[in-house]
Amino acid sequence: MTALGRGLRRFLDGLYLAGGALAALSLVTILAIIVGQMVARWTGLTFPGATSYAGYAMAAASFFAFAHALNHGSHIRVSILLNALGPKRRWLEIWCFAIGTVLTWFLARYAVKATYWSWKFKDVSQGQDATPLWIPQLAMSAGAILLAIAMTDHFLRVLFRGDAGIKSDTAEQSHGE
Secondary structure, eight states: OOHHHHHHHHHHHHHHHHHHHHHHHHHHHHHHHHHHHHHHHHHTOOOTTHHHHHHHHHHHHHHHHHHHHHHTTOSOOOHHHHHHHGGGHHHHHHHHHHHHHHHHHHHHHHHHHHHHHHHHTTOBOSSTTOOBTHHHHHHHHHHHHHHHHHHHHHHHHHHHTSOOOOOOOHHHHHTTO
8 A cells, every 4th residue: 555545544544533523522412412401400491492402413423423333344234144255245345335335425415405405595493492404414414425435435445455444343253142
């Protein structure tokens, strides 16, 4: 691997790690919102929009975590079938990653499009908070783009190097124990 390739690999892995860190931060945000909601209830105050904000943070956590999970083998894969194929495994992985790459780029395109139109029409949430919807949709768009990049990365790796570069998942490591 060339210096450029190592630099790109380091950049992409850092990007996936940043997505995982943002997902973790979103989960901590959900915790803070829930605690804030509890404190508000105990003190007789209101926390308008707390449920909506927790939902936005959950969507952000999900979408930011997708690429990191893919890179670390946490997504559901049919490892038994892949291992049973032996040398033909590569062709099934190429086929799966090709379809996955196309689908994730479609998802990313439409997520960005939805975010753009929400911004353009000044669409707001229907709850008390009246949050401009493009703000939480931005996290979804960024996460979808990150997943599409990760899927493309793994597709190209399996296509040109013969290995997707996905670390073994926990089920494979435990051997079903």
